[in-house]
Amino acid sequence: MKISKKAEYAIRAILILADSPPNQPLQMQDLSETGSIPLKFLEQIMLLLKKGAIVRSKRGVGGGYQLNRPARSISLGEIIQIVDGSLCSLGELLRASGNHGAPAPSFPGVSGLETSFQELDDLVNSYLLGKSVEDILAMDRPEDVLAFEI
Amino acid sequence: MKISKKAEYAIRAILILADSPPNQPLQMQDLSETGSIPLKFLEQIMLLLKKGAIVRSKRGVGGGYQLNRPARSISLGEIIQIVDGSLCSLGELLRASGNHGAPAPSFPGVSGLETSFQELDDLVNSYLLGKSVEDILAMDRPEDVLAFEI
DNA sequence: CAATTCCCGATCAATTTAGTCGGGAATGAA
DNA sequence: TTCATTCCCGACTAAATTGATCGGGAATTG
Numbered sequence: 001m002k003i004s005k006k007a008e009y010a011i012r013a014i015l016i017l018a019d020s021p022p023n024q025p026l027q028m029q030d031l032s033e034t035g036s037i038p039l040k041f042l043e044q045i046m047l048l049l050k051k052g053a054i055v056r057s058k059r060g061v062g063g064g065y066q067l068n069r070p071a072r073s074i075s076l077g078e079i080i081q082i083v084d085g086s087l088c089s090l091g092e093l094l095r096a097s098g099n100h101g102a103p104a105p106s107f108p109g110v111s112g113l114e115t116s117f118q119e120l121d122d123l124v125n126s127y128l129l130g131k132s133v134e135d136i137l138a139m140d141r142p143e144d145v146l147a148f149e150i
Numbered sequence: 151m152k153i154s155k156k157a158e159y160a161i162r163a164i165l166i167l168a169d170s171p172p173n174q175p176l177q178m179q180d181l182s183e184t185g186s187i188p189l190k191f192l193e194q195i196m197l198l199l200k201k202g203a204i205v206r207s208k209r210g211v212g213g214g215y216q217l218n219r220p221a222r223s224i225s226l227g228e229i230i231q232i233v234d235g236s237l238c239s240l241g242e243l244l245r246a247s248g249n250h251g252a253p254a255p256s257f258p259g260v261s262g263l264e265t266s267f268q269e270l271d272d273l274v275n276s277y278l279l280g281k282s283v284e285d286i287l288a289m290d291r292p293e294d295v296l297a298f299e300i
Numbered sequence: 301c302a303a304t305t306c307c308c309g310a311t312c313a314a315t316t317t318a319g320t321c322g323g324g325a326a327t328g329a330a
Numbered sequence: 331t332t333c334a335t336t337c338c339c340g341a342c343t344a345a346a347t348t349g350a351t352c353g354g355g356a357a358t359t360g
Binding site: 154155156188190191194208209210211212213 | 316317318319320321325326327328329
Binding site: 036 | 184267
């Protein structure tokens with residue numbers, strides 16, 4: 001289990017955006033400083049997040065980035081998927097991945113192993129896809145533990 | 151979520167050993183062929199597993215490898231830890247890892263994020279440490295779903 | 301038009317991964 | 331003792347991935 005620096009930076013940036021006043025774009029310079037993210041690296045990341053429809057951007061003076069959707073609807077899993085390509089791939093290890101056209105490996109327990117890996121993939125996916133950016137921010141604010149407005 | 155080829159090979163080898171008659175060493179040549187594992191790579195892996203006390207070896211004619219403990223007591227997690235170094239490190243991402251002496255990053259949601267990552271680490275660890283080699287083999291044998299001898 | 305701000309492809313160094321190579325040391329049989 | 335067998339072990343390497351950096355270009359606004 002590992003997460004790339006790229007995904008971590010992406011999550012930082014989104015958290016910063018989610019925590020800042022809406023309808024007021026934040027520039028990459030600010031995101032870079034607040035999140036301690038290398039500026040040029042951040043540019044790549046924001047472009048990906050834009051393609052993924054997580055954020056939207058505005059160019060020119062007074063431009064910048066803002067969330068494209070409410071923080072409640074953006075999950076950690078979605079962010080990671082967008083910047084890293086996928087969340088999990090254990091389930092595919094024994095099939096196509098790496099074995100380009102090679103015969104599928106066969107050894108005792110192979111199908112049980114495959115099933116277990118898939119199970120773990122699902123576990124991780126459902127955790128990360130179920131954890132929203134809003135959830136994360138709320139954990140830092142003990143006051144509003146449970147939402148007021150339903 | 152990813153697993154290294156090294157760890158996958160290690161698991162294959164252990165499954166093969168666990169599935170073969172006990173008290174009769176299996177040679178690396180056999181393990182290599184049965185598991186489709188490059189021989190010289192396998193050598194490195196088996197040495198690690200030996201240091202980890204998962205297997206024991208015997209040299210000379212008629213020598214080879216066998217499990218050092220019952221398959222029930224060997225988990226996927228333990229194997230991965232031994233060959234890859236560790237299972238999870240999400241929880242450490244925001245602390246020491248990578249930031250050599252650098253100030254701990256601070257941005258909105260940082261502590262919630264850390265908590266969530268640690269939670270996921272624990273989830274993955276407990277899954278992998280709880281899944282034994284015997285469990286995996288049993289999944290391939292629908293007959294003995296539940297153990298006879300308790 | 302000119303400052304600002306995002307957009308985008310190319311390149312690069314360091315690290316990790318997935319092995320290979322070449323021999324050495326212990327063991328057991330003849 | 332000698333020899334084949336089998337594990338032991340360190341050094342090396344090629345390819346992929348990661349974590350960026352660089353240099354400019356395109357849109358927008360005042």
